[in-house]
Amino acid sequence: xxxxxAWPDLRAMFRRLCFAALVGIFAALAVACFRxxxxxxxxxxxxxxxxxxVNAATGLSPWRRVLTPxxxxxxxxxxxxxxQKRSQLRPHAPTDxxxxxxxxxxFDYGASLIKSLASLLVVASGSAIGREGAMIxxxxxxxxxxxxxxxxxxEWKLWIACGAAAGMASAYHAPLxxxxxxAEVLFGTLMLASLGPVVVSAVVALLITHALNGGxxxxxxxxxxxxxxxTEYGLIVSTGLLAGLCGPLLMGLMSASxxxxxxxxLSPPWQLALGGLIVGLLSLLTPTVWGNGYSVVQSFLLSPxxxxxxxxxxxxxxxxVLASSGSGAPGGVFTPTLFIxxxxxxxxxxxxxxxxxxxxxxxxxxxxxxxxxxxAATTHAPVMSALMICEMxxxxxxxxxxxxxxxxxxxxxxxxRHDSIYRQHAAxx
Numbered sequence: 197x198x199x200x201x202a203w204p205d206l207r208a209m210f211r212r213l214c215f216a217a218l219v220g221i222f223a224a225l226a227v228a229c230f231r232x233x234x235x236x237x238x239x240x241x242x243x244x245x246x247x248x249x250v251n252a253a254t255g256l257s258p259w260r261r262v263l264t265p266x267x268x269x270x271x272x273x274x275x276x277x278x279x280q281k282r283s284q285l286r287p288h289a290p291t292d293x294x295x296x297x298x299x300x301x302x303f304d305y306g307a308s309l310i311k312s313l314a315s316l317l318v319v320a321s322g323s324a325i326g327r328e329g330a331m332i333x334x335x336x337x338x339x340x341x342x343x344x345x346x347x348x349x350x351e352w353k354l355w356i357a358c359g360a361a362a363g364m365a366s367a368y369h370a371p372l373x374x375x376x377x378x379a380e381v382l383f384g385t386l387m388l389a390s391l392g393p394v395v396v397s398a399v400v401a402l403l404i405t406h407a408l409n410g411g412x413x414x415x416x417x418x419x420x421x422x423x424x425x426x427t428e429y430g431l432i433v434s435t436g437l438l439a440g441l442c443g444p445l446l447m448g449l450m451s452a453s454x455x456x457x458x459x460x461x462l463s464p465p466w467q468l469a470l471g472g473l474i475v476g477l478l479s480l481l482t483p484t485v486w487g488n489g490y491s492v493v494q495s496f497l498l499s500p501x502x503x504x505x506x507x508x509x510x511x512x513x514x515x516x517v518l519a520s521s522g523s524g525a526p527g528g529v530f531t532p533t534l535f536i537x538x539x540x541x542x543x544x545x546x547x548x549x550x551x552x553x554x555x556x557x558x559x560x561x562x563x564x565x566x567x568x569x570x571x572a573a574t575t576h577a578p579v580m581s582a583l584m585i586c587e588m589x590x591x592x593x594x595x596x597x598x599x600x601x602x603x604x605x606x607x608x609x610x611x612x613r614h615d616s617i618y619r620q621h622a623a624x625x
Contacts, residue, residue, distance in 0.1 A: 265475040293333060297353050336359040372395070431561075440609045488531040503547070534571060573605040
């Protein structure tokens with residue numbers, strides 16, 4: 197049988213696995229540094245030590261709630277604009293791990309660090325963008341620095357992939373999903389000889405993260421006792437089909453938002469400031485638009501709100517995410533996508549709850565399904581998406597139904613829109 201990738205000899209494999217463990221440690225430390233820097237900025241500028249940007253926004257006066265994201269966006273834009281002016285005459289290397297993996301495995305370290313710092317500024321000031329994107333980038337950068345010094349050039353891309361998977365494992369507490377993210381989204385296939393070190397890096401990063409945090413809790417606490425029967429599986433699959441339609445729509449809205457900001461012909465500082473200002477104005481309606489949506493997702497899972505509340509917060513949060521991503525705010529869209537998927541699933545759950553018993557548990561079940569399936573519809577990585585929700589919540593009994601729903605969502609989304617959200621952002625930048 198023809199093999200996709202030949203196994204290296206045992207000595208080389210042992211060296212790779214040792215390197216993978218070291219990459220996992222470096223990645224976990226890089227993620228921890230970013231997380232603590234973010235908490236420090238929130239404490240200094242927002243007097244918030246709860247770790248929740250929604251709590252910080254709730255405690256601010258209306259004028260500060262409006263201006264803080266705008267000033268954060270302005271500061272990040274000035275930083276990016278100044279670096280671009282300073283380095284415009286020298287050759288450029290990739291500043292993103294996906295670009296580095298698709299080229300020769302080289303990074304523009306200075307530009308990547310500036311991009312991460314700008315992301316720190318917009319995240320800590322409340323923009324509706326994911327902090328995890330910068331965390332994964334820093335983890336990949338740490339792995340790249342290690343590889344440039346101690347590994348041959350033909351292995352650089354492998355160690356960047358290990359760093360990215362380890363960063364995702366540390367940020368989301370999902371080592372297997374992080375490994376499959378690399379396999380499905382970046383490698384494009386399960387390359388067994390490369391997947392081994394990736395898994396080791398991800399698991400080691402998670403163990404180090406647990407040690408630093410003093411616990412091994414799942415990322416989201418869920419209380420779901422509802423048994424899964426034919427009816428529940430039917431609802432899970434139907435939610436997956438809906439997500440397959442919503443995924444291309446969400447990506448289309450993000451593209452339209454980006455084009456709208458470009459039509460304004462603003463310089464980067466003012467463009468990011470405008471995006472932050474829109475988030476600030478939306479926060480006058482509800483402070484839940486601040487941040488990447490993690491704390492809101494957790495509160496929804498513990499106490500599902502009524503349909504009208506879900507819809508109101510969903511619309512405000514969607515507009516905030518479109519403003520932040522469309523303005524070019526540096527950061528990820530992974531966690532905001534999880535929130536949007538949760539809201540869509542919970543809305544569907546509340547609709548079905550009008551006729552079926554156990555409305556709250558049905559809302560949580562379909563909310564989790566919405567998270568997984570919208571993620572699959574936007575990333576085109578169904579196995580990773582299903583496994584990630586199970587790892588983040590500990591609800592592994594949902595895996596069979598989520599796998600079916602995620603595959604359907606991914607296939608339908610890919611039929612309607614060929615590019616995933618990652619290839620779309622690569623094209624925009």
